[in-house]
Amino acid sequence: MITISFKTSSPKAIAFARKLMESKRETQKEMRESYKNNPEIRNAIERLRKQNEAN
Amino acid sequence: MDKYDYIYVGGENNSFYFITDNRVVYEVKFKDSSYLFDGRLEFPVIAFEFILEIEENPDSVSPPLDNKIPYTVAAIFRDFFAKNDEQVIIYICDSSDSRQAIRRRKFNQWVEFFKGNEFLKIDAEIVESSKITYYNSLILKTNHPNRQTIIDVFISLADEQEK
Numbered sequence: 101m102i103t104i105s106f107k108t109s110s111p112k113a114i115a116f117a118r119k120l121m122e123s124k125r126e127t128q129k130e131m132r133e134s135y136k137n138n139p140e141i142r143n144a145i146e147r148l149r150k151q152n153e154a155n
Numbered sequence: 156m157d158k159y160d161y162i163y164v165g166g167e168n169n170s171f172y173f174i175t176d177n178r179v180v181y182e183v184k185f186k187d188s189s190y191l192f193d194g195r196l197e198f199p200v201i202a203f204e205f206i207l208e209i210e211e212n213p214d215s216v217s218p219p220l221d222n223k224i225p226y227t228v229a230a231i232f233r234d235f236f237a238k239n240d241e242q243v244i245i246y247i248c249d250s251s252d253s254r255q256a257i258r259r260r261k262f263n264q265w266v267e268f269f270k271g272n273e274f275l276k277i278d279a280e281i282v283e284s285s286k287i288t289y290y291n292s293l294i295l296k297t298n299h300p301n302r303q304t305i306i307d308v309f310i311s312l313a314d315e316q317e318k
Contacts, residue, residue, distance in 0.1 A: 101269045102297065105278040106310060116312060117281040117289035120247045127186050128208055128249075134168060135182065135210040141164055145172060145180060148162045152174055155160070 158226035163234075169203075171231045172210075179218045180211035183231050188245055195308050198301060201242040203235075229268035240296050243305060248290040259290040272297050277306055 135141055161173040161183075171183040185203035192200035207228065212218060236242070246262055248255040266276060275297045281289040293309045295302060 101266055101274050101276055102272055103276045103278060104306070105280065107280040107282065109282045113279075113281045114283045114289075117283070117291065120291060121250055121289065124204070124206065124247050124249060125251060127184070127204070127206060131170070131182055131184055131206070131208050132210065135180075138168070140166075141168065141170075141172075144162050144164050145174070148160065148172060148174055151160060 158223050158230050161227060161231060171234075173227050173231075175218065175221055175224065177218055177221070178211075178213050179209060181224070182206075182208045182210045183228065184208070185235055185244070191245070191312065192305070192308060195312075196301075196304060200301075200305060200308075201239060202245055203242060204245045204247065205232075225265045225268060228265045232266070232269075236296070241299055243293060243295040243299070246292040246294070250287065250289055253286070255288065255290055262292065266294065275299075275302065275306075277309055279310075 159173040159175060161171050164170050164172065169185050169187070172180060173183075174180050184206045186206060188202045188204040189200055191202055209218070232244075235244075248258040248262065266274070273296065274294055277293040279289075279291045279293075281291070283289065293306070295305060299305065
């Protein structure tokens with residue numbers, strides 16, 4: 101892995117970072133709701149649990 | 156090295172799940188974030204935001220250190236890149252609880268499993284104050300045909316937001 105880093109404190113960069121963070125929080129909320137309520141996910145988790153128990 | 160079995164739930168969710176020995180259920184989601192590059196380039200960029208989330212934790216305390224998790228996450232990353240090696244991944248360290256520096260270290264630990272020069276990571280450190288710092292990263296294949304242009308856009312994205 102090659103890594104390049106940069107650092108900034110510009111107000112525009114901060115506004116951008118806040119916007120990304122806000123979007124991430126919304127996605128995390130949607131993920132938790134999907135996990136609880138989406139039957140496709142629930143079924144997949146049950147299959148994985150059984151698969152793990154069998155191993 | 157040992158890793159957990161995982162499953163992929165496709166469609167809108169675009170998520171992988173794995174369950175640890177401590178019965179903690181993790182979700183790894185790749186959320187379509189191509190919109191970040193819309194209108195900035197003459198070619199489409201397929202971008203996904205990587206999100207790792209604990210969905211179920213029966214013990215209700217922070218899960219203990221688990222050496223299988225980094226290998227599992229790295230395997231999921233590879234699987235996802237195998238679908239299309241021209242896509243790019245964006246990672247935003249969650250800063251809602253002020254533990255973003257710890258998350259950055261963990262994320263760097265996971266991606267360290269990609270030895271060699273196959274992948275390229277661009278780290279952005281955005282400092283709001285002495286107490287608030289945001290860490291964002293972009294990962295793409297080193298041999299991506301539009302590598303330099305995408306990196307330039309990622310670096311300039313923040314400064315262009317208010318234009």
